[in-house]
Amino acid sequence: MAQTSNSLKKRKKDLTFWQKIYIPEIAKGLALTFKNMIRPKFTMEYPEEKFIPPPSYRGRPVLVLEETGEERCVACGLCSRVCPALAIEVQAAETEREKERYPEKFEINMLRCIFCGLCEEVCPEEAIVMSKDYELAFTNREDAIYGKDKLLTPVSQLQDRIEFLRKYK
Ligand code: SF4
Numbered sequence: 586m587a588q589t590s591n592s593l594k595k596r597k598k599d600l601t602f603w604q605k606i607y608i609p610e611i612a613k614g615l616a617l618t619f620k621n622m623i624r625p626k627f628t629m630e631y632p633e634e635k636f637i638p639p640p641s642y643r644g645r646p647v648l649v650l651e652e653t654g655e656e657r658c659v660a661c662g663l664c665s666r667v668c669p670a671l672a673i674e675v676q677a678a679e680t681e682r683e684k685e686r687y688p689e690k691f692e693i694n695m696l697r698c699i700f701c702g703l704c705e706e707v708c709p710e711e712a713i714v715m716s717k718d719y720e721l722a723f724t725n726r727e728d729a730i731y732g733k734d735k736l737l738t739p740v741s742q743l744q745d746r747i748e749f750l751r752k753y754k
């Protein structure tokens with residue numbers, strides 16, 4: 586006990602006059618507050634102000650829709666196999682077109698998806714890519730299962746992600 590009061594006394598003695606009256610320290614604190622008040626803000630007023638992610642961003646996975654109106658996917662099923670969350674269901678069917686197979690049914694359960702990007706990584710056709718879409722809201726479980734109607738996205742909207750993948754994949 587005696588030792589503690591001795592060390593307190595020693596610390597008090599160590600303080601300079603200006604430290605003892607606190608005023609310079611208060612002024613320093615206020616100066617820092619005012620400096621931060623006029624600095625540019627990093628927070629966004631979402632949803633009025635939208636965040637536009639960079640090409641490296643991994644939003645919800647989507648299927649690439651070619652300019653010809655056909656999906657790129659050849660229904661090989663690799664994405665479905667690699668998906669750690671078992672979120673993808675693909676049903677292949679034959680087609681007369683050059684690629685021979687297409688996904689008759691392609692569904693992603695967005696409640697399961699963990700946005701890992703593995704489906705995108707394994708796809709041999711660049712047919713499934715991570716988009717910039719992060720606005721996902723559902724009112725029931727059925728709505729969270731995205732079929733081709735919600736997944737197919739024009740290639741023109743995915744160009745920067747595709748270029749990013751070609752550069753870094
Ligand atoms: S991003 Fe990951 S979890 Fe989501 S569908 Fe693709 S592989 Fe599955």
Ligand code: SF4
Nearest residue numbers: 658659661662664708
């Ligand atoms: S999206 Fe790619 S990996 Fe998945 S089934 Fe289609 S071609 Fe195969």
